[in-house]
Amino acid sequence: MMKLVILDRDGVINYDSDDYIKTADEWQPLPGSLEAIARLTKAGFDVCVATNQSGLARGYFDISELHAMHHKMVQLVEEQGGRIEKIEFCPHLPEDNCYCRKPQPGLYQHILSCYPDIDPGKVFSVGDSLRDLEAAVAAGCPPILVKTGKGERTLAKGGLPGNTVIVDDLDAAAAHIIYHQHRGD
Structure with missing residues (x-):
């Protein structure tokens, strides 16, 4: 059976x-994040990334620099034995009020x-901001907040789903x- 997880990028993976x-040089993985994606891959999950990139x-x-960042991320994940199946990004400003921006x-x-x-109720989504969690919930996915990136700030503000x-x-x-996938939750 196919399994899927959706990750935010900045503050979660890097x-x-x-x-x-x-720049690709500024894109630096958080400790343990590449290995975590590899563990998910080895456990049978397709790992996808959903990221606002205003x-x-x-x-x-520019778009070529964004592709360079994503190429670096994918390559580093693959070196750990993991795989990122798909990367979706929103290029818009908040005031554009687009449907793709978390x-x-x-x-x-x-x-x-x-x-x-x-x-979707079995697709965990991992983010570090309230908008990540809200987008996940709106799509029917259970949200997970990490304390990395803006996570501590998000937690301090409260109002989480x-x-x-x-x-x-x-x-x-x-x-x-x-763990929850093995339990069948």
């Missing part, structure tokens, strides 16, 4: 910056449409997801 991650619309980087569920729904046999699981990092999220 270090985040309030000044944006603008830095494109702001002119901080907290809207468009990125998640597009990924889920590629997996029509999977119940009621079914949010809170973990330290992507490694802990992977352990939670694999």
Whole structure:
């Protein structure tokens, strides 16, 4: 049976910056994140990434630089024995009010449409911001908040969706997801 997990990028897989991650050199994995994706892959999950990238619309980087960042991420994950099946990104500004920018569920729904046999209620989604969690819930996916990236700030603000699981990092999220998948939750 096909299994799927959806991850945010900045603050979950790699270090985040309030000044944006603008180059492949600035894209640096968080400790244990690449190994966590490899564990999910080895446990039979398709791993997809859903990420807001308004830095494109702001002119901080261009599409070729974004592709270079994603190529680096995919390559580093593969070196650990993992795989990222799909990367969906929103290039728009918040004021564009598009359907793909989190907290809207468009990125998640597009990924889920590629997996029509999977119940969204069994697709864990991992993020570090409230908008990640809100997009997951709007798409019907159980949300997991990591304390990395903006996670501690998000936790301090409160107002999380009621079914949010809170973990330290992507490694802990992977352990939670694999455990619940084996239990059949």
